[in-house]
Amino acid sequence: AAGVIQSPRHLIKEKRETATLKCYPIPRHDTVYWYQQGPGQDPQFLISFYEKMQSDKGSIPDRFSAQQFSDYHSELNMSSLELGDSALYFCASSVKPGSYEQYFGPGTRLTVT
Amino acid sequence: AQSVAQPEDQVNVAEGNPLTVKCTYSVSGNPYLFWYVQYPNRGLQFLLKYITGDNLVKGSYGFEAEFNKSQTSFHLKKPSALVSDSALYFCAVRDSLVGTNDYKLSFGAGTTVTVRA
Numbered sequence A: 001a002a003g004v005i006q007s008p009r010h011l012i013k014e015k016r017e018t019a020t021l022k023c024y025p026i027p028r029h030d031t032v033y034w035y036q037q038g039p040g041q042d043p044q045f046l047i048s049f050y051e052k053m054q055s056d057k058g059s060i061p062d063r064f065s066a067q068q069f070s071d072y073h074s075e076l077n078m079s080s081l082e083l084g085d086s087a088l089y090f091c092a093s094s095v096k097p098g099s100y101e102q103y104f105g106p107g108t109r110l111t112v113t
Numbered sequence B: 001a002q003s004v005a006q007p008e009d010q011v012n013v014a015e016g017n018p019l020t021v022k023c024t025y026s027v028s029g030n031p032y033l034f035w036y037v038q039y040p041n042r043g044l045q046f047l048l049k050y051i052t053g054d055n056l057v058k059g060s061y062g063f064e065a066e067f068n069k070s071q072t073s074f075h076l077k078k079p080s081a082l083v084s085d086s087a088l089y090f091c092a093v094r095d096s097l098v099g100t101n102d103y104k105l106s107f108g109a110g111t112t113v114t115v116r117a
Helices: none
Strands: A005-007 A010-014 A019-024 A031-037 A044-050 A051-055 A064-068 A074-080 A086-092 A109-113 B001-004 B010-014 B019-021 B024-026 B031-038 B044-050 B056-058 B064-067 B073-077 B088-093 B111-116
Touching: A005 A086, A010 A019, A019 A086, A019 A109, A031 A074, A044 A074, A044 A109, A074 A086, B001 B088, B010 B019, B019 B111, B024 B073, B024 B088, B031 B056, B031 B064, B031 B073, B044 B064, B044 B073, B073 B088
Parallel strands: A010 A109, B010 B111
Antiparallel strands: A005 A019, A019 A074, A031 A044, A031 A086, A044 A051, A064 A074, A086 A109, B001 B024, B019 B073, B031 B044, B031 B088, B056 B064, B064 B073, B088 B111
């Protein structure tokens, strides 16, 4: 079965650089969620989209922005990167916002040096 | 507000023995509860969920969980653990009493399970 695809899987950036993370949801899933998992921590919700509109916002820094495109894929744009942004970034998708299960991608490991 | 607590950082069991990973929750309305497993350098894999109905929920890989409303708990169990069950387990909750479009999951801190041969 098709799963959530994230690219790149690994990314190394320097401080103050920018990064773009991409997420391709499971086919026919129209809702995308972004989570950030710091080292040894639980995943923290960043932002979600439904039908290309932002549906909910969590603890996402102002330096980050995201959008969902017409093909339902989503991109998380991160600017002025800081050392503390080093984390595993997960994308999850669901059939619709009210669907119970969220299916997670493998994550993008971002390292800021 | 919704939150989850996993009181144990680590659980160690011998292969073939029962495995229990504890989880308690706090919500305003009714809870939607989930268990996910994470293997090293991998994403979160969905194991099972409780939405409504039977308090005993069966999931993937022989895991099950029991919802206990009076104790606000949702402990994950497996009757006979395997070495391959060694991983990081997360409990997550979503509150049924939330605003429109508020469907985010709140995760516990995770419990590392080690099953020794």
